[in-house]
Structures are given as structure tokens and as C-alpha cells.
Amino acid sequence: MAAFNQSLQQMLEKGQGTAVRTLDKLPGFFQENIAKALGYPFIFPELDPLIKCMMAAQLKQGRVGFIGSDYQKSRKQFDLQMQSxxxxxxxxxxxxxxxxxxxxxxxxxxxxxxxxxxxxxxxxxxxxxxxxxxxxxxxxxxxxxxxxxxxxxxxxxxxxxxxxxxxxxxxxxxxxxxxxxxxxxxxxxxxxxxxxxxxxxxxxxxxxxxxxxxxxxxxxxxxxxxxxxxxxxxxxxxxxxxxxxxxxxxxxxxxxxxxxxxxxxxxxxxxxxxxxxxxxxxxxxxxxxxxxxxxxxxxxxxxxxxxxxxxxxxxxxxxxxxxxxxxxxxxxxxxxxxxxxxxxxxxxxxxxxxxxx
Missing domain, CATH: 3.40.50.1820 (Alpha/Beta hydrolase fold, catalytic domain)
Known part of the structure; x- marks a missing residue:
């Protein structure tokens, strides 16, 4: 189970859609644990735990928000994110x-x-x-x-x-x-x-x-x-x-x-x-x-x-x-x-x- 946990974390950190789809099929408490393992620092008790995992993975990658000061770069990143x-x-x-x-x-x-x-x-x-x-x-x-x-x-x-x-x-x-x-x-x-x-x-x-x-x-x-x-x-x-x-x-x-x-x-x-x-x-x-x-x-x-x-x-x-x-x-x-x-x-x-x- 620990190995599966780690493998899923690594896939999430790479922003892979297959990892999110896999995680989506798991119980909410499992998703909460993954978010904690990824170090999600925000306390939103009612937030969908799958979203917590996705946000935690983004933070791990150093990505915050989606529109930066370089708008051309932001366009490419958003396109890639949606493709992923x-x-x-x-x-x-x-x-x-x-x-x-x-x-x-x-x-x-x-x-x-x-x-x-x-x-x-x-x-x-x-x-x-x-x-x-x-x-x-x-x-x-x-x-x-x-x-x-x-x-x-x-x-x-x-x-x-x-x-x-x-x-x-x-x-x-x-x-x-x-x-x-x-x-x-x-x-x-x-x-x-x-x-x-x-x-x-x-x-x-x-x-x-x-x-x-x-x-x-x-x-x-x-x-x-x-x-x-x-x-x-x-x-x-x-x-x-x-x-x-x-x-x-x-x-x-x-x-x-x-x-x-x-x-x-x-x-x-x-x-x-x-x-x-x-x-x-x-x-x-x-x-x-x-x-x-x-x-x-x-x-x-x-x-x-x-x-x-x-x-x-x-x-x-x-x-x-x-x-x-x-x-x-x-x-x-x-x-x-x-x-x-x-x-x-x-x-x-x-x-x-x-x-x-």
C-alpha cells in the first residue's frame, strides 16, 4: 500500500491525468491522506479531497495560479495543463x-x-x-x-x-x-x-x-x-x-x-x-x-x-x-x-x- 501511495504521489507530481483518474476512484479518506502526504498546507474541510490532491501536486511543482506576469507563457501552460x-x-x-x-x-x-x-x-x-x-x-x-x-x-x-x-x-x-x-x-x-x-x-x-x-x-x-x-x-x-x-x-x-x-x-x-x-x-x-x-x-x-x-x-x-x-x-x-x-x-x-x- 505504501508503494502504491508513493507511486501515485509521483504520478500526480508529474501532472498525469491517468493518476488523477485513478485517485478519483478511491475513497475520500485515501484522497485526504494523499493530499497530506503531498504537503497540502491549506485547511478547507469541505473542499472536494480530489481537488486538494490536484492543488497539492501543483504546489509541489512550484505552480501557483494560472495567469502569471508572462501571459504568453501562461497560455502555453494552460493549454498543456488541459491537454494533460x-x-x-x-x-x-x-x-x-x-x-x-x-x-x-x-x-x-x-x-x-x-x-x-x-x-x-x-x-x-x-x-x-x-x-x-x-x-x-x-x-x-x-x-x-x-x-x-x-x-x-x-x-x-x-x-x-x-x-x-x-x-x-x-x-x-x-x-x-x-x-x-x-x-x-x-x-x-x-x-x-x-x-x-x-x-x-x-x-x-x-x-x-x-x-x-x-x-x-x-x-x-x-x-x-x-x-x-x-x-x-x-x-x-x-x-x-x-x-x-x-x-x-x-x-x-x-x-x-x-x-x-x-x-x-x-x-x-x-x-x-x-x-x-x-x-x-x-x-x-x-x-x-x-x-x-x-x-x-x-x-x-x-x-x-x-x-x-x-x-x-x-x-x-x-x-x-x-x-x-x-x-x-x-x-x-x-x-x-x-x-x-x-x-x-x-x-x-x-x-x-x-x-x-
């Missing part, structure tokens, strides 16, 4: 890469369709990554699961990243992508022009901003799915201080994202272009908001849900207490993350159907 946990992708009948000829310039996108001969609703998806890292590939499995379990089409947008792109350029590109989907709804076989926006983390921010900017336009979304979204660059809430170290998203990441996305482009931290919690909240599409219990962004997501509800927006809010930021990306290695992701995608579709009735 990649497993057999969820099967889908149609996955097609597209070029969208938008007013603001051509962007790439990936179209997922679980039933190509049927009319289905469409979710325009914006990936997470702090506006700085991430791609169609890093969120490929997320979109596959979303398409299959929400029974929708998904169009994942490869929007321009910061700091090369300013918030105005990035958001305009994402809004133009939504407009393109609306204009091509017949060719895309979108059911009754039902189009939603969705995203995780920075992508949740983009979806929230787009929902506000387009509220009075013909191509406004009919629903929004915001998964642990960034909504407030200005304020610091208790969750920020409670979970700023030892987890996926750190206070250092927040500082670097703020520098690359806001400060470098001289955008005020309370500008609704980057902080939708300060925007116009009346008349927005129904919102389904998810937070993770162990996340620096937890409180701002919860506060945003309260604000929307107070402004008459139809809303569902749900927290996953034992998870941390980024859990929807852990589905290739974590049964629990996959179970939660499938659950929230199915429930979002039920919520959307109910609000559309």
Missing part, C-alpha cells in the same frame, strides 16, 4: 470548425450539434481563462457535455484575448458573434430563434456584459448561463480573502487579469464594460447563475444574482459548496465534477424551457 487531463471526448454527431465573417473582423468558432437534422436551441458560448488564456480546445469537452445534456446546439467563440485586445474590442467581437448567429438562425436550424449566451469565469463575464448591451436589440439572448462569473473588478468580498491562496484561482491571478484587461487599456474598474454588476440590470434575459463554494469569485456571483432578482430578472442561483473555480474543466478526471456539470446543464435547459413557455 484530456481523455476520450464525449461523442457528438456533429462538431465543425467555422470562420465567422464579423463586422469587427473574422473569428473562429466551433459548432456542436447533437442532432444535426433537428431544430434545436442555440447556446453561444464564451470560454473562461481570465480574458488572457483559453481557447476552443481548452473548453472542447465542456461544450460537448453542454450540447449533449442540455440538448442544444453550442457555438463556442474563439474571441480575441487580452492584453492584445482591449475590453471594447473583445466585447464587440463577442457581440458581433451573437448577432451573426441571430442573422443565420435559419441556416443553423435554431428552434424558434431561441438563442442563449453562456460562459464560465471570464466567459460568464462576457455573457453577462453581452446580455446587458443587447437588451434592447433584435438579437438579444433569451437566457444566460453564468458559471462562476467575474462580475466585479472593483470590490473585494469575504470569499476573496478566504480563498485567495492554495486553489485554482488566486489573488495573484486576479491582480494580473486586472492589469492585462483593465489597467493596460485604462478602463475604470466599475465600468459595466468589464464589471456588469454596475450595469443596467432591468429587462435582462432570465439568468441561471452557478458559483463554487471555494472560490474568490463566489460572493460577487451571489451578490450579482441578488441584484438581478431585485431588478425583476427571472433567476435561478445554485452553489456547489465543495467545488472550486474551474470545476467544469475537470470532468475528464473527476466523477464529481462531471456529475455536477451534467446536472447543471440539464437543469439550465429545464429553466430555459420553463421561462420560454
Amino acid at each position: 487531463i484530456r481523455h476520450k471526448p464525449t461523442a457528438l454527431k456533429q462538431v465543425e470548425d467555422l470562420r465567422l465573417p464579423l463586422q469587427s473582423g473574422t473569428v473562429f468558432a466551433r459548432h456542436y450539434h447533437p442532432a444535426p437534422h433537428k431544430k434545436l436551441p442555440m447556446i453561444v458560448f464564451y470560454h473562461g481563462g481570465g480574458f488572457v488564456v483559453g481557447s476552443l480546445d481548452t473548453h472542447d469537452e465542456v461544450c460537448r457535455l453542454l450540447a449533449v445534456h442540455a440538448k442544444v446546439q453550442v457555438l463556442s467563440i474563439d474571441y480575441p484575448l487580452a492584453p492584445e485586445a482591449s475590453p471594447a474590442q473583445l466585447i464587440q467581437s463577442c457581440e458581433d458573434a451573437l448577432a451573426w448567429v441571430f442573422q443565420n438562425s435559419r441556416q443553423l436550424k435554431i428552434l424558434k430563434s431561441r438563442i442563449a449566451v453562456a460562459g464560465d469565469s471570464a466567459g460568464g463575464n462576457i455573457a453577462a456584459v453581452i446580455a446587458q448591451r443587447t437588451a434592447q436589440k433584435a438579437y438579444r439572448p433569451h437566457a444566460q448561463l453564468l458559471i462562476y462569473p467575474v462580475v466585479d473588478f472593483k470590490s473585494r468580498h469575504p470569499s476573496f480573502f478566504a480563498y485567495k491562496d492554495g486553489l485554482v484561482l488566486t489573488s495573484g491571478d486576479i491582480d494580473n487579469v486586472t492589469a492585462f484587461y483593465a489597467d493596460q487599456h485604462q478602463v475604470a474598474l466599475d465600468d459595466p464594460l468589464i464589471s456588469p454588476t454596475y450595469g443596467k440590470l432591468k429587462g435582462l434575459a432570465p439568468a441561471y447563475i452557478i458559483t463554487a463554494g471555494h472560490d474568490v469569485l463566489h460572493d460577487e456571483g451571489e451578490i450579482y444574482s441578488h441584484k438581478l432578482r431585485q431588478n425583476g430578472v427571472q433567476l435561478h442561483y445554485q452553489e456547489y459548496p465543495d467545488q472550486t473555480h474551474g470545476f467544469i474543466n475537470l470532468t475528464p478526471v473527476s466523477y464529481r465534477a462531471k456529475k455536477y456539470s451534467i446536472e447543471l446543464y440539464r437543469n439550465f435547459r429545464k429553466f430555459w424551457d420553463k421561462k420560454a413557455a
Whole structure:
């Protein structure tokens, strides 16, 4: 048993997805012991022990957070990290890469369709990554699961990243992508022009901003799915201080994202272009908001849900207490993350159907 323990520790320290998948099948107390053996110094009693092991292994490798001061290096590292946990992708009948000829310039996108001969609703998806890292590939499995379990089409947008792109350029590109989907709804076989926006983390921010900017336009979304979204660059809430170290998203990441996305482009931290919690909240599409219990962004997501509800927006809010930021990306290695992701995608579709009735 001790030899197995040591072997598993060594595999984890090398960041191997197979090691995490092996560990995921073992009891929670075993995972807790591995985290202790790896020297995880943080006390989060309710945190999923598998995540503790993954975080402990990262700390052993000297890796803290995922967006450093060298953003090009951070992009490569994030891509490699997501590749290292990649497993057999969820099967889908149609996955097609597209070029969208938008007013603001051509962007790439990936179209997922679980039933190509049927009319289905469409979710325009914006990936997470702090506006700085991430791609169609890093969120490929997320979109596959979303398409299959929400029974929708998904169009994942490869929007321009910061700091090369300013918030105005990035958001305009994402809004133009939504407009393109609306204009091509017949060719895309979108059911009754039902189009939603969705995203995780920075992508949740983009979806929230787009929902506000387009509220009075013909191509406004009919629903929004915001998964642990960034909504407030200005304020610091208790969750920020409670979970700023030892987890996926750190206070250092927040500082670097703020520098690359806001400060470098001289955008005020309370500008609704980057902080939708300060925007116009009346008349927005129904919102389904998810937070993770162990996340620096937890409180701002919860506060945003309260604000929307107070402004008459139809809303569902749900927290996953034992998870941390980024859990929807852990589905290739974590049964629990996959179970939660499938659950929230199915429930979002039920919520959307109910609000559309």
C-alpha cells in the first residue's frame, strides 16, 4: 500500500491525468491522506479531497495560479495543463470548425450539434481563462457535455484575448458573434430563434456584459448561463480573502487579469464594460447563475444574482459548496465534477424551457 501511495504521489507530481483518474476512484479518506502526504498546507474541510490532491501536486511543482506576469507563457501552460487531463471526448454527431465573417473582423468558432437534422436551441458560448488564456480546445469537452445534456446546439467563440485586445474590442467581437448567429438562425436550424449566451469565469463575464448591451436589440439572448462569473473588478468580498491562496484561482491571478484587461487599456474598474454588476440590470434575459463554494469569485456571483432578482430578472442561483473555480474543466478526471456539470446543464435547459413557455 505504501508503494502504491508513493507511486501515485509521483504520478500526480508529474501532472498525469491517468493518476488523477485513478485517485478519483478511491475513497475520500485515501484522497485526504494523499493530499497530506503531498504537503497540502491549506485547511478547507469541505473542499472536494480530489481537488486538494490536484492543488497539492501543483504546489509541489512550484505552480501557483494560472495567469502569471508572462501571459504568453501562461497560455502555453494552460493549454498543456488541459491537454494533460484530456481523455476520450464525449461523442457528438456533429462538431465543425467555422470562420465567422464579423463586422469587427473574422473569428473562429466551433459548432456542436447533437442532432444535426433537428431544430434545436442555440447556446453561444464564451470560454473562461481570465480574458488572457483559453481557447476552443481548452473548453472542447465542456461544450460537448453542454450540447449533449442540455440538448442544444453550442457555438463556442474563439474571441480575441487580452492584453492584445482591449475590453471594447473583445466585447464587440463577442457581440458581433451573437448577432451573426441571430442573422443565420435559419441556416443553423435554431428552434424558434431561441438563442442563449453562456460562459464560465471570464466567459460568464462576457455573457453577462453581452446580455446587458443587447437588451434592447433584435438579437438579444433569451437566457444566460453564468458559471462562476467575474462580475466585479472593483470590490473585494469575504470569499476573496478566504480563498485567495492554495486553489485554482488566486489573488495573484486576479491582480494580473486586472492589469492585462483593465489597467493596460485604462478602463475604470466599475465600468459595466468589464464589471456588469454596475450595469443596467432591468429587462435582462432570465439568468441561471452557478458559483463554487471555494472560490474568490463566489460572493460577487451571489451578490450579482441578488441584484438581478431585485431588478425583476427571472433567476435561478445554485452553489456547489465543495467545488472550486474551474470545476467544469475537470470532468475528464473527476466523477464529481462531471456529475455536477451534467446536472447543471440539464437543469439550465429545464429553466430555459420553463421561462420560454
